Amino acid sequence: MHSEEIEVRTGSSEVVHDLTGECERFLRSAGAEDGLLNVWVPHATAGLAVIETGAGSDHDLLAALHDLLPADDRWRHRHGSPGHGRDHVLPALVPPYASVPVLGGRMALGTWQSVCLVDTNGDNPVRRVRLSYLAG
Structure with missing residues (x-):
């Protein structure tokens, strides 16, 4: 197994980072x-999605999450910025992991698929992502 941790700066606004x-x-x-590529986000307020980017789907995902998880005062988890409790529910809908088959050294993604970090938590502008390759 080969593994590496990378740092991703997501900033202070909601983002789908490719x-x-x-x-x-x-x-x-x-x-x-x-083999298999495993991508893992060791955070309680971020997730991973395999989604099309660049054609508006990334913005549509954030809009859908905003509809499902509004940033208001309904959440019991109340530290951080207003509505932050929703960020802690996000990983139940957008999991903190993704596994992608690797064939001939390349991810076996579909034509329009990308592996993306989904971060709605503006309180944490820097994320860690663990990449692990398991040979087949």
Whole structure:
């Protein structure tokens, strides 16, 4: 197994951050052939999604999450910025992990798929992401 932790600066606003390039770089450095890439976010307020980016789907995801998890005072978890409790519910809907098959050293993603970090928590502008490659 080959593993590496990267740092991602998400800033203070909601974001869908494309990790695909970082994942590809990691697989090259690991000398990957066939196996499995596991991506893990060790945070209670962020998740990972395999989604199309650049055509508005990333913004649609954030809008849908805003509808499902509004940043208001309904949440019992109340520290941090207003509505922060919703950020702690996010990983139940957008899990903190993703596993992607690797074939011939490349992720076996569909044409429009990207591996993305989903972060709605403006209180934590820096995230860690653990990339692990397991050879098949």
